[in-house]
Amino acid sequence: MEARKVQKVGGGTYTVSMPVDWADEHDIEAGDLLYLYPHLDGSLTIRRNEKDQSELSNVEIVLTDSEVSTAKRMFQAAYTAGFDKITLYPEDIFARKQRQAVISLSRELTGIEVAEESESQITVQGLLDASEVSIRQSVIQLRFNTLSMHEAAIAAFAGDATEVEYISRRDDEADRVFQLITRHFNRSLKDFDELNQLGLSRRELFAYYFTARQLERVADHAVKIANVASRYDGEIDEELRSEVRSLGSDSRQIVEDSTDAVINDYSAGEIHSTLNFCNRVTEDVSVIDEALVDRTPKEAFVVTRVLDSIDRTAKYGKNIAECALQNSLWS
Template sequence: METRKIQQVSNGTFTVSLPREWADGEGITAGTVVDLHTHLDGMLVIQAPECEDDASMQFTVTVDGGDDSAGDGLEQTLRAAYAAGSKQVVVEADGTFDAAQRQAVRRVARNLVGVTITEESDASVTVRNVLDANEVSIRQSVRQLQFVAVSMHRDATAALTGAAPLDGFAERDDRADRLFAMVDRHFTRGLDRLDEVDALGETRPELFRLHTAARELERVADQAERIAAVASAVPDPLPPAVADEVSELAEVVPEALDDAVQVALDGEDPDAAREALSARDRVREGVGKVERRLFEEADPDVDVDHRFAHALHALERTAEHVGNVAEVGLRTAVRTHNMDERPTRENGSESESAEHSQRA
């Protein structure tokens, strides 16, 4: 760190000189326009303007034309570029693109928010992200992800217990992936660019908490996908008594998740976050009892499909992710000064609640 003396010019404006080494490193000369960011904590940050030709914003990748195995790798590269915050990727073929490679590029453009193909020829394809951060609401995206994850959880567990068939599940899974990928992209760009944070209308701590909540919601959707896979693969349903218990445990999740997300977004009502933590504990304990009854205490002459254990484990993991969102809510309550000093909550131990509050 170094210090600089504030100067005053004739019209009363305060000025301070910039370190020459920093200016040279950022390509700043006389006449360059820089970004000034003021923060509620009293800091003033000077940041060089974003360059459209910056290597982190756009790059070129070359693939072997006609290589059928290059499609998956190309899709992974484009997804990584999206997550890293790149604005443009030029894909060049060493030869001519084959159908699988073109399909991979189009699949990425179709499945990622804001991505479009701007130029295409026999030997190259240009993929660009056209979504402006000013058009994005991270909070609304988290809300949408919550709705998708909850609907996937309800349908997957209903299929597992034989209450309803699966319908439109794959489309919602893709939507959950798209929503989280968009949140992840803007979070990553916010780490690099303060103007991205300004455009999103969130502070960096808020953006971090929203990203954390979105990541847990995306994992709830992943667990629902695992439950649905078991429900689709196992020919025989759960025994009726066990199915009723699983249904009761599964129904605890949506309300707890709704409460946890609400506290994570606004920091109000920390008791709701504590109740979500209590719900997590109840589901975790209940799943353990169901597993013992299903696999250890069952009639030895009755063959129970072992794949049900994978579904029950996914339900338990879903509850863990709900608890993680609730802990984000408690951290939000602390930062917004809404945290009370009562560490107890219903249906849970006093010491366990205190532990969660300290970790938040």
């Protein structure tokens, strides 16, 4: 780092000198044009060359085989990486199932559409401008989907099998929202203007992305609980069911409160109460888990799996709260 004094030239122009070594290294001479990118966080980025198009404007991918999974993985990777235009080419021609899988996936993801499609290529074009996206609102939406799934999963464990199908639908929606957030987070690492269009600082966007990552993991555990519940046809003591439901509710409260702390910039004192609550919940989970030695092996196995997911849900909430605590130090 070097400190340079700002000087005023003429009636209203401010100038600052640049390091000679840096200028020489980049072949900068008097009269050359530089490109300045001001950011909302107060930083100013200077580039020597302005590229004709963004590095994220286009990517072309040649698939190495005709497997459906290969095409879906590569397409999804390009989407979350943030490319505006994605073109997939097969080694020869697209297998029917492979082409259909890519087209179907493009309809499931947010903000893109198939621009061109044939046996020899599929081109997908991004539609959303970053200025039209609210990452904050997307996190709120993801939290709603995730906690709804978790509540339904615990209800399925308690005997309401009708909730399992609901969880599957919500999981698809949660994945879409998380992938959209990931897409814009990754774009911000390459595109200088992405943060300004989103109206966020680097710190804010990272906190939202980190929160979304934890929420996506909670959704995964909701699916896990529902799967365990749907495969178990034995009896579980009603008192034990009630205790598990109560702990599930507590774990969701931790996630809700910690996400609020990130979204609304809670004070350190408010965040500490959430962290303390999480510690109590994980202790209660351990107490119930240890008491399962008196249960039948099959019942104990099922309840242990559900308790593990509840414990992890609480800890994902704790991760979010710790992120909020770090952010509170910037206030």
